[in-house]
Amino acid sequence: METMVTTSRTHVHEPRTAEGVRALEAVLADPAGTLLGLDFDGTLAPIVDDPSAAHVQPGVVHALGRLGRHLGKIAVVTGRPVRTALSLGGFEGVDGLETMSILGQYGVERWDAVTGEISEPPPPAGVAGAEDELPDLLQSLGLEAALVEHKGRALGVHTRQLPEPRKAFEALREPVAALAARHDLVVEPGKNVLELRAHGTDKGDAVRTLVAETGARTVVYAGDDLGDLPAFEAVAALRGTGAAGLLVYSHSSEEETLGHLADLEVTGPDEVAGWLTALADALDRA
Ligand SMILES: [Mg+2]
Structure with a gap:
């Protein structure tokens, strides 16, 4: 397979690492065995001065709905409370997102579309x-x-x-x-x-929980900030156990740490939306 999800807009959608290329091939060959984990702020939604106004990038929800018809599991993994991510995200009731989950507060809180229920332990x-x-x-x-x-x-x-x-x-x-x-x-x-x-939870724990639940053989994770580092490291560690992993860095000028770990770099939520759409196109064709 050579062109994969490259779009006419840009070539950055192709992973720059052999591990990333292998993982993308695994997604296309076995979408049902794939977990797609996504950070919220800076990845699906632009960072804005007022955090209560950080709505998801246009096109994201539609692309996720299309991806949800192919992929085993889609989950948003965020530091935000689940209720905030739900209201800013608009994921509820979307066709294709019937099995989506949101892991909020780094996995302490959780919403599952399949039940519509939110679990929120009391604050420390x-x-x-x-x-x-x-x-x-x-x-x-x-x-x-x-x-x-x-x-x-x-x-x-x-x-x-x-x-x-x-x-x-x-x-x-x-x-x-x-x-x-x-x-x-x-x-x-x-x-x-x-x-x-x-203390106690980070996005790495959240990713490991999702992998254990779903039995995912391939994990795609996209994030933009230091809080995503444990998730990146969890995916990198899973590769050592035979799973495939694709790390997508939603690039920003404010944070460079994730860049050297990533298999693929996109420029912020706008390009994340484009990449998700391109992946949905590729899965529709496959
Ligand atoms: Mg973020």
């Missing part, structure tokens, strides 16, 4: 304590304009909307880490955001 006690202390901490650093996002089981401290986002982010790292530690939380750095959450 430390979140409320950290939330109480954050305003004073931010004020002491002159950064009271930083946006604190309430995420149920986690808190996000955003510096994107400040005059010097990167400088503010760096100034906050240590004091926020100390605050988190006092409340038995950990800090997950993202793009101009520090997220405080409980």
